[in-house]
Amino acid sequence: MNAIFFSIVVIAFGVAAYRQLTESIPASAPTAMDVLGTGIIEAAKGSVTLALGLIGVMALFLGLMKVAEAGGLLTIIAKLLRPIMIRLFPDVPDGHPAMGAIIMNLSANIMGLGNAATPFGIRAMQELDKLNNHKGTASDSMVLFLAINTSSITLLPTGVIALRAAAGSSDPAGIVPTTLFATLCSTFIAILAAKYFARLWRMPNTPESTSLSSRAISDIAPNDTSIIDVIPDTVKDAETAATGSGTYPFWATLLTLGVVITMIPLTIFYGKTISPWIIPCLMLALLAFGYFRGIPVYEVFVDGAKDGFQVAIRIIPYLVAILVAVGMFRASGAMELLIQPLGVLTGQIGLPADALPMAILRPLSGSGAYGVLASTIQNPAIGPDSYTGYLVSTLQGSTETTFYVLAIYFGAVQIRRVRHALAAGLTADIAGAAAAIFICSLLYGHLA
Numbered sequence: 001m002n003a004i005f006f007s008i009v010v011i012a013f014g015v016a017a018y019r020q021l022t023e024s025i026p027a028s029a030p031t032a033m034d035v036l037g038t039g040i041i042e043a044a045k046g047s048v049t050l051a052l053g054l055i056g057v058m059a060l061f062l063g064l065m066k067v068a069e070a071g072g073l074l075t076i077i078a079k080l081l082r083p084i085m086i087r088l089f090p091d092v093p094d095g096h097p098a099m100g101a102i103i104m105n106l107s108a109n110i111m112g113l114g115n116a117a118t119p120f121g122i123r124a125m126q127e128l129d130k131l132n133n134h135k136g137t138a139s140d141s142m143v144l145f146l147a148i149n150t151s152s153i154t155l156l157p158t159g160v161i162a163l164r165a166a167a168g169s170s171d172p173a174g175i176v177p178t179t180l181f182a183t184l185c186s187t188f189i190a191i192l193a194a195k196y197f198a199r200l201w202r203m204p205n206t207p208e209s210t211s212l213s214s215r216a217i218s219d220i221a222p223n224d225t226s227i228i229d230v231i232p233d234t235v236k237d238a239e240t241a242a243t244g245s246g247t248y249p250f251w252a253t254l255l256t257l258g259v260v261i262t263m264i265p266l267t268i269f270y271g272k273t274i275s276p277w278i279i280p281c282l283m284l285a286l287l288a289f290g291y292f293r294g295i296p297v298y299e300v301f302v303d304g305a306k307d308g309f310q311v312a313i314r315i316i317p318y319l320v321a322i323l324v325a326v327g328m329f330r331a332s333g334a335m336e337l338l339i340q341p342l343g344v345l346t347g348q349i350g351l352p353a354d355a356l357p358m359a360i361l362r363p364l365s366g367s368g369a370y371g372v373l374a375s376t377i378q379n380p381a382i383g384p385d386s387y388t389g390y391l392v393s394t395l396q397g398s399t400e401t402t403f404y405v406l407a408i409y410f411g412a413v414q415i416r417r418v419r420h421a422l423a424a425g426l427t428a429d430i431a432g433a434a435a436a437i438f439i440c441s442l443l444y445g446h447l448a
Helices: 002-022 032-070 073-088 097-110 114-130 140-150 158-166 172-200 233-243 250-292 297-314 316-331 334-349 353-361 366-378 387-398 402-412 421-444
Strands: none
Touching (some): 032 297, 032 316, 114 402, 140 402, 140 421, 158 172, 172 387, 172 421, 297 316, 316 334, 353 366, 402 421
């Protein structure tokens, strides 16, 4: 991220300097450097304004998620996923701690609980490494887990909904059906890709030495505090349940999966009708779930809302850095030089030039993509409720920062040979982006 951030600033300054020295500007008109300086200040002020507007919405959603978590919703999802997971991961013995960590990681991702998902993912990789006979080389189970992780089905992209609401969207939850469709497609493709590529990148015949150079997680992502967060006791209990024998019948899993798949045509034909109901129904459903499970919903909600407040405040410096860099890139004219030629081509497949930076940056940098999303939907010429606004929001919610995930998870167990992990992850990213373009075009674009 350091290189990306610095490169954006240098390129923006260089383009503005070139225009300043070569263009003839009328005396009353602002010069390229004037525009660049104004863009820097406005982007810095706008990032803080956005973060302040984000506080209330983030507190609301994290409060609701805390109620769901305390009520045991993660445990329910884990028990539903377990019959599928033991079939997808035949190399992992049923009841092994790796299976519980995998299930809880995917359950947390489904509910948009990223802070809980990352520690579970690292724990899953550590347990999978214990089953790996080729230390330093990614096993098939590791690659499949990461492929599914980077494309995980998402029912509630809470962070993106909150950002859209803060940007003034009249339909902030309108991306729920588009995100569900895109992540279902990307997850299906991720599984197929991981299984297929495993045949091309076969494991070596001789196990490698276990003597590896040590790489601490902090050396890979020193600013990512989520990987060292303490996992709440309720989440630990859920992982224990997922690891143990408790599970629902396979028919219940298939029935639930059928319901989720049935939601795809519903989102296509009735997405615009359904989306206004999502947030009110979600709040009622999660609070009712916690209440009837005997949870003190008010106290737990307030506790979760405090976390939301802290998260919104904590991201202000990151928003300032990214939005200022993006603002400089746009104000200097560099973004127009970059995306206009490509936009002519990608626009023919439903990917407009204004959405191109998100599609390019999303697999590389989560914070960078988040900043691009915020900058795009705050742009008065675009807005959160335009086709481009829905598309970039769906791309943010339905694809993952593949390179970051591979670095963190493989770094946690000193994996040097990733085999087909990158190919499978990028294939899932492309599938998710294509599905996002299709569903957004159908619901909110030229196909609507």
